[in-house]
Amino acid sequence: MPLLGTLPALRAALAGPLRPVFVPTMGNLHEGHLALIRQAREAAADQGRAVVASIFVNRLQFGPNEDFDRYPRTLERDVELLAGAGCDLVFAPDEAALYPEPQVYTVQPPAALADILEGAFRPGFFTGVATVVMKLFQCVQPHAAVFGQKDYQQLRVLQGLVRQFALPIEVLAGPTVRAADGLALSSRNGYLDEAERAEAPQLQAALQALAAAWRAGPRTAAHREQLEAEAAAALRARGWQPDYLSLRRREDLQPVEGDTPAVALAAARLGRTRLIDNLEV
Template identity: 60%
Template sequence: MQIHHTIAPLRATLAARAQPRVLVPTMGNLHEGHLALIRQAKALGGTTVASIFVNRLQFLPHEDFATYPRTLQEDCAKLQAEGCDIVFAPDEQTLYPDPQTFRIQPDPALADILEGHFRPGFFTGVCTVVMKLLQIVQPSHAVFGQKDYQQLEIIRRMVQQFAMPVQIIATPIQRASDGLALSSRNQYLDASARQQATQLHAELVRTAQLVQQGRRDWSALQTEAMQRLTIQGWQPDYLTVREQRSLQEPPADGALPPLVVLGAARIGTARLIDNLEFDFGRP
């Protein structure tokens, strides 16, 4: 496995490697969820490239950019064990040698709701760094996890609208045995919060079941789910039913498209997100 910290040597190495070229963008502090992305990338054949970069542009001023865990040595050991071919781990000066005044502004209808409402500017930062990584690596495929559901849909739309020659591959959420979605931020959970953390996924399942039973009062469903979480000590931002592709509220009557329940809530010092896709009648 080769490790590159700057762009020119990375491009020289890539020029000599086999296609397809598959990119797995990460912010490091890798766990089993990330390694599942690497395995899916490896299954496509060719050359697997994992990027590790904590992107300042997608953190709000009060968020954990300074303290976000940076574990490059351990990450590289895990990637090598999975057979990753290349790691691209630039510093900020390499990726942003000048102030990044040109930025990708995603469609507000998709990006200013849900996560974008509570983290304004987040998806501009995500799209900007992903666009830059795609331009640097020029992969034929890029692999993303479904836990960041809204991010995945926005990146798909960005790639489509810019006619970029890359196929976006989605990998299902990886969960602990008790249902908790794996996340780098799970390490912020103390013992008590870790025991409670499965409640978020349980509320997603419960809401999907209520829809299956005929509920269509979307606002009331969200209010009830958030109230249940609040009673259990959470600080929920949202827990809502949306159409999978548009992330808009479903119709109140008639046939339902494929749906997804999305939730974000804070327990202790950790803010967790999760989602559950389902087709009507098959949660």
């Protein structure tokens, strides 16, 4: 399986009539990433398309106090895992290859979607994500791209990017992969110590309780705010530091009322580790 680090080499390898199916990653792969590769393999199989994965730790989406330098780089292991999952080619550029000059042209998602929830706690995060994904799309020129549903808000941002720029790319959502105890798989789970790892599934449990309470009604704004506050307080009592537990409309992540399809989203710190999760209601 080729491992390529430059744009000319990538374009030469992908020359041909069939555009690939693409899975962008930041490396440090786990079973959740590999499930996306297998989903891409299925999407590619009927037309004989290649599956391409990228590995790039994108500085633009890390805030000044976040873990860019601490983020694990495990390229050799990642390449082996990708090959075993059915990937055909890995694009792993360094910063000089992907950003040969300062990236002053950026993609700015709408504030109504990008400055809430994750965006409220990580200013500029979705600009960094949208910019690197747009650039990777231009490099790979995929027919379709697969993104995990665990990053629910990110998925909505990127669906909007593809739609608004009329990109000829199908965005496929990959279901969240979980450990046996319900914890959503994440590269950041590796930062948890033994006691924190045992506690971590409580984030999904809090979302399940929040979703059940919302389904039971009444589905009013006041009741939603009460349920969100109670869910955050319950996590806080267990030693978490919640950023948000929120019930939103699936379509645009605005506060939900009534019978509109909803999603419960959460982000909270457990020790030094910030975990996110979601649950469609």
